[in-house]
Amino acid sequence: MKTIKILSIVLSFFVLYGLSSCNSSTKKESEDQSINDETLAEIDSNNVTIIKFKNTLFSIPSPYQVSILIKKANIEYNPELVNSLENIANYTSNFKKAINMGVYGTDLAYLNMNKQIPKAVKYFANLKIMSEELQLSGAFNPTVIKQIENNMGNEDSLLYILSKTYRESDKYLKENNREDLGVLILAGGWIESLYFLAKVADETHNQEIINRLGDQKHPLDNLIKIMSQYYNQSPQYMKIIEDLIDLAYVYDGIDVEYEYKEPITDTTQKITTINSTSKLILNAEHINLIAEKIAKIREKIID
Amino acid sequence: MKNKYILLFLFLVSFSFANAQVDKTIQLCEKYLVPPFVSDGQDYRSLLNDDEVAEFHMTLYGGATYRIIACSGEKEGNIIFSLYDIEKNLLFTNRDHQDAPYWDFKITNTIEVVLESELKNQEDNSGFVFISLAFKQNN
Numbered sequence: 220m221k222t223i224k225i226l227s228i229v230l231s232f233f234v235l236y237g238l239s240s241c242n243s244s245t246k247k248e249s250e251d252q253s254i255n256d257e258t259l260a261e262i263d264s265n266n267v268t269i270i271k272f273k274n275t276l277f278s279i280p281s282p283y284q285v286s287i288l289i290k291k292a293n294i295e296y297n298p299e300l301v302n303s304l305e306n307i308a309n310y311t312s313n314f315k316k317a318i319n320m321g322v323y324g325t326d327l328a329y330l331n332m333n334k335q336i337p338k339a340v341k342y343f344a345n346l347k348i349m350s351e352e353l354q355l356s357g358a359f360n361p362t363v364i365k366q367i368e369n370n371m372g373n374e375d376s377l378l379y380i381l382s383k384t385y386r387e388s389d390k391y392l393k394e395n396n397r398e399d400l401g402v403l404i405l406a407g408g409w410i411e412s413l414y415f416l417a418k419v420a421d422e423t424h425n426q427e428i429i430n431r432l433g434d435q436k437h438p439l440d441n442l443i444k445i446m447s448q449y450y451n452q453s454p455q456y457m458k459i460i461e462d463l464i465d466l467a468y469v470y471d472g473i474d475v476e477y478e479y480k481e482p483i484t485d486t487t488q489k490i491t492t493i494n495s496t497s498k499l500i501l502n503a504e505h506i507n508l509i510a511e512k513i514a515k516i517r518e519k520i521i522d
Numbered sequence: 523m524k525n526k527y528i529l530l531f532l533f534l535v536s537f538s539f540a541n542a543q544v545d546k547t548i549q550l551c552e553k554y555l556v557p558p559f560v561s562d563g564q565d566y567r568s569l570l571n572d573d574e575v576a577e578f579h580m581t582l583y584g585g586a587t588y589r590i591i592a593c594s595g596e597k598e599g600n601i602i603f604s605l606y607d608i609e610k611n612l613l614f615t616n617r618d619h620q621d622a623p624y625w626d627f628k629i630t631n632t633i634e635v636v637l638e639s640e641l642k643n644q645e646d647n648s649g650f651v652f653i654s655l656a657f658k659q660n661n
Contacts, residue, residue, distance in 0.1 A: 274568045278580035281562040385563035434632045490626040491614045
């Protein structure tokens, strides 16, 4: 049911994208318009105009939070988890460069968290090359590069600078109408972090890691929504979106039981504690299937 | 021919003016994006007119503390933002807190939320809304 919803979202994005970019026959226009009206009518529930698609933003949690969780759970460093440095030679298209820039960024955070400094330096060198090739030197400028190099091994500072740099890249790409590459960096980072989670969950059966693996259900839906507008851009986009939708089928089987609880706000500290509870029903079969599917998706993007 | 150049000049001036304004708004937001808060690495922006509301869907992990920052225009307090859960229960609104430009959220269990943001002065306003989401390090 959920997947049908995802597919309809993909379709809606596709139709709306088509609407904004072409003006073909009157018949097609009216068909598309009726779908468009239907989509908006379904959403507009009161007097306030809630604009969908254009003004709906979807967030993907930072992949660095996964590395932090793995470290916090005292899971031993696994050098096999990260993408090989040598694979950079295979990344000749902008598609591959962008998606693997996300992958290497997540790897760098994982290496840094585990104090693998000499290796982290090499991964950063790869990131520098890829950012130049993608013309992202506005974000990865000499000052930022110096800051990152000086903070290798200082996990807190590096994470802060790296996150800020990826945000600058995202901003730069959006301002220059290259969002199609921005979403790939985002997707690569998320896919790598899900691969880490699935691998570690499979090997250690750590409950916190398993829960976090289940928590990716909605971020995956959001990622599909973000990427769907580029479905028609190239067969590569099409393939990755279809693979992610296939993964969403597995997540459909995971139930979430949610219960609202009153939040508590501390006005002086400007903080609200959200106490609502959510329970994930995730079994061993789900974990194996997610691990299997994400490993295949990752293999396709890093090869 | 001369008119063409004048138009081009006006376009470039207005473009750089708009860019400068956007940069100023981003600076407003970034003031609160400081350690121990780490950006999630994404830039969220939305162009709103009059009474439009931007929706922002996100997952907040259990055990983490987040900071949400919302800015528009050249001064603070231009944005009303409200956080809802998936059942549309209101979890927070800055309307109750002097339109605060940022707020922190301590999350007990992973939760799906929707942040709705709108311009405070809807009648005479339109512009970009910038949202920043950051998580607290060493929570």
